[in-house]
Amino acid sequence: MRKAAVTGLLVPILVLAVFRFIPYLQADAPVTDSTPAVQPLREATTVDVGPGDRLCVREIVIGPESRFAQFTPEDDRRGRPALTVSASGSGFRSATDIPRDLRASGLLTAELDPPSSEVDGARVCLRNRGNFAINLFGVPPGLDSTVSETTVNGKLVPEDAALTFLKEPAASRASNLPAMLKRASTFAPVGPWAAWLVAILLVIGVPTTLAVALARSCPEREE
């Protein structure tokens, strides 16, 4: 009976581990570093950046893993105008030119050269070097507003233009696990070691404990 209980326990764990869990962890996914201004959820608006205009999202923190800046432009049948995306703060500056793209759609991602440590009061700017406007999705003032500020040509606008920093556009989920555990422990009065301990207890300790609990609940000899 004990063998049957433990076998029954292990079958779904091993089957799902092999066919679902491991492939899922090996697959690639974007690795987010931070979201200084969130994507719209409850209400959406756009911030228009006309030809020659410069939009900035300021009062943000840029860190050493903020390697890619990502905006969310509205799709336009004309594609995307030529743009420059720059990031600056105390002691660092980085800029990337993006050429005009007739078939561009979806997220706008620009690679940056980030600072070596976290910089507060930094900004990311997008300058429209083209001859037609680009409209960036964002959120109106309200529940989804963050501490960041959005300006157009130096003038503060009430909306937040959505901005995400990525560490990597794509990396295996398994490779990101240590960073996830470290971040999870940030808001708790425990260090990253505690998150690791809980993870090990969960993945190895719990099935082992369940096996012993079920085995000890079965009689030693079948009646």
Add this chain to the structure above:
Amino acid sequence: MRRVSDALRKIPLPLALLLAVAAVMSLAWNLSTAPLQGPDETDHVAYVEHLAEAGDIPNPAAARDQPFAPDQAQARAALGLGPLRQNRSARPDWTQVRLAQFEAFEEGLSSNARSTGGQQLATGKNPPAYYAAGALTWKLTPSADFLDRLFLLRALSGLFFLVAVAGAWLLAGEVFRRRLPQAVATSVVALIPIAGFLGGVAGPDMASTAAWTLFLWLAVRMVRTGPAPGATALTTLAATTAVLIHGRNLAIVPALALALLVAWVANRSRARQIALSGLASAAVAGAGLVVYRLATASGGGGLYGGETNLGNTSAFNIRQLASSIWQFYFPKLSSMEPRLGPPIGFRQVFIEQFLGGTFASNEVYLPYWSYDVVQLAFVVILVAFYTVLVMRWRTVVERWPVAVIIGGAAACLLFFLHLASYRALVNGGTNPLITGRYLLPLLAPAGLVAATVAAGLPRRTSAAFAGLLAGGLFCLSLAAIYLNLERFYA
């Protein structure tokens, strides 16, 4: 100290191990869920903080427009926890810069600043028992840091989770003689993903579950030991505690009445015994009502903020209610009007939100094929349960008090939830007010259903079934915890 260690040694090993499993689950959910991202967690924490700092119950009708104390408001703004809610693409701000700024802000708060929040909260109408326990935890936290206090408040839910698991073990011990079905029933409670999740976030759901589970155990035990005044008083205490935790638990009142009636009938109690035990029960219930009235004297609104009234009774239609309940579980019959409210029913509430689970503020969910597997497993287990009941009908008849108490309690809970939902919709609301976590008091009965199947199978098959069920539930929980961690921190 020696008595404590002697008592600990008496805990059966399987129970001790399952409690350890539940503790790990609770901690994992605590760490993987970003602060204030549990269901209504912001409001529950604000209530606790107000009670702990100001010493009184928040008044939901207060004129001041300050739902959150400055530290919670700052955490929502500066750490991005406000915009994070339900927004899968958003992340909390875990940078050292923002955390240091938040700590500096907290250090600069005056001694009474934290008592200024807690007004105009939706949770303000909730009774105070859970929040009193939370306020005690708040005050006992060694540091005054908001995030540290929140962590321990979540650990309090973990403690209630352990009580629920222990209660499930005790209840199953009253129903089954063999250890394996008892372990099956308990492992179901310890491993269902939503149980671990609610045992890892702040809120009264797990406290309610613990109270219901203890009530069911004490009610069934009362039938076995006889309805002496002490036994009825204890059972009523569990029910009263549940009612003092949340207004939804008013459904336990008819369940208690049924349990008392069953205990009297099953034990062929005489008039004197009925009177004595009835008095004991009434005394405990009355004391509970006095506690509630005293604690909420400064608050506004009716009993339980209006939970006990039916709203506009001219709109209330018993046939429409019956039709609404039918259509929740079964396809609409041709003679029925379409039911009120959004098209949610058994699949969404029981399968997706309860047995499978949805997490955080409902934006974290398992792959949809998982819910299909859960639904299939549910149907198979239900059919097996029915088969075992039919095959062992003599045993069921002999143990009719257990069946009536547990089945009756489940029916009371479900009817109350459907009634509250119908009342909300018929009075013009759009929120159906029924969701998976409201079914949490059914955890222990669900465990008993699975345990009954295990008890009815041949021995080796029973063991394999127990292992398969535990393994399947563990996989669901592990996947859910990982997806939750990924949602907030990837």
